[in-house]
Amino acid sequence: MPDLSTTLAGLKLANPTLTCSGTCGYAKEYADFMDLSQLGAFVTKSITREERPGNEPTRIVETRAGMLNAIGLANVGLKRFLNEKMPVIRTMPCPVIANVAGYSYEDYVETCAAMNGLDGIVGVELNVSCPNVKDGLTFGTDPVRLKDLTRQVKNVLPDKPLIVKLSPNVEDIIATARAAIEGGADMLSLVNTFTAMAVDIWKRKPRLANVTGGLSGPAIKPIALHLVSRVYRGIARSTGTPIIGMGGVQFWQDAVEFILAGASAVSIGTALFVDPATPNKVCTGLEEYLAKIGVEQLSDLVGTLELPGDKPKAAL
Numbered sequence: 551m552p553d554l555s556t557t558l559a560g561l562k563l564a565n566p567t568l569t570c571s572g573t574c575g576y577a578k579e580y581a582d583f584m585d586l587s588q589l590g591a592f593v594t595k596s597i598t599r600e601e602r603p604g605n606e607p608t609r610i611v612e613t614r615a616g617m618l619n620a621i622g623l624a625n626v627g628l629k630r631f632l633n634e635k636m637p638v639i640r641t642m643p644c645p646v647i648a649n650v651a652g653y654s655y656e657d658y659v660e661t662c663a664a665m666n667g668l669d670g671i672v673g674v675e676l677n678v679s680c681p682n683v684k685d686g687l688t689f690g691t692d693p694v695r696l697k698d699l700t701r702q703v704k705n706v707l708p709d710k711p712l713i714v715k716l717s718p719n720v721e722d723i724i725a726t727a728r729a730a731i732e733g734g735a736d737m738l739s740l741v742n743t744f745t746a747m748a749v750d751i752w753k754r755k756p757r758l759a760n761v762t763g764g765l766s767g768p769a770i771k772p773i774a775l776h777l778v779s780r781v782y783r784g785i786a787r788s789t790g791t792p793i794i795g796m797g798g799v800q801f802w803q804d805a806v807e808f809i810l811a812g813a814s815a816v817s818i819g820t821a822l823f824v825d826p827a828t829p830n831k832v833c834t835g836l837e838e839y840l841a842k843i844g845v846e847q848l849s850d851l852v853g854t855l856e857l858p859g860d861k862p863k864a865a866l
């Protein structure tokens with residue numbers, strides 16, 4: 551049987567499929583529809599220090615080959631997360647990663663400090679695609695600010711791996727990737743959604759109440775793949791920083807593309823709305839693929855994409 555296990559900065563996962571934050575609740579909401587025990591890891595909805603109702607509806611619209619969301623980080627907040635969600639999370643049959651968001655440095659630091667000692671949480675993913683309330687600038691698009699934020703968070707999270715989730719809405723993703731690594735990120739995940747909009751031509755108004763939202767799903771996969779490849783070759787490979795790739799993964803072939811491009815694992819989000827069992831099916835497909843090409847360990851394929859100018863790869 552081929553070995554799908556992957557080790558991410560010391561975190562050993564049975565297979566490389568994770569859920570994308572925000573697409574399947576806090577823990578067991580999808581338990582009737584997917585086999586949670588077969589996930590490499592489950593990633594929670596973003597948790598903020600304070601409870602948030604999120605944006606007004608309409609906050610999700612379907613687009614061609616994808617969807618737009620402007621949920622506005624609706625979530626129960628740290629206190630209720632600890633009291634109501636953690637008892638359920640502790641009974642999960644797979645590792646759970648908490649995704650944390652914030653609107654100030656203090657927000658992130660306080661929430662991540664609370665995660666550090668929590669049993670039942672194996673790591674923290676930082677959603678940095680949020681504007682700072684003080685000046686409205688997004689944490690994840692400015693390398694100086696991102697490095698500072700990562701450093702402050704890592705200081706209060708010494709006992710768990712920190713994953714910084716990169717925004718694709720930047721001119722130079724290697725600059726933000728480098729900032730996160732220099733700030734102390736143990737891993738990178740990419741990408742978050744692309745800022746986009748859709749128009750109702752009859753009302754001549756935006757389809758989302760928030761006007762803009764984040765585009766996800768198959769429509770973004772080729773761009774996400776390109777960004778993973780750039781970050782892997784531009785910084786992550788040389789620093790030994792594992793990448794969790796995401797953006798439009800729907801079939802096992804998509805996961806293989808991300809892994810060849812440099813991802814050590816993949817997260818699956820929008821595809822869950824079509825078929826919640828997607829991660830389980832991706833694993834089956836990966837096993838069959840490895841058997842077909844005669845490779846024992848999936849991890850041997852990470853970053854083995856050969857680009858023009860590369861030294862030819864050893865035969866598989």
Ligand SMILES: Cc1cc2nc3c(=O)[nH]c(=O)nc-3n(C[C@H](O)[C@H](O)[C@H](O)COP(=O)(O)O)c2cc1C
Pocket residue numbers: 570571572573595596617619621623649676677715741742743765766767768770796797798799817818819820821
């Ligand atoms: C409905 C919805 C809600 C999301 N909420 C969050 C969130 O709370 N925190 C976060 O970091 N990313 C959030 N995302 C982004 C996803 O985690 C992921 O980065 C993105 O959707 C790309 O992957 P996909 O194409 O497989 O969905 C959300 C995406 C969707 C579709």
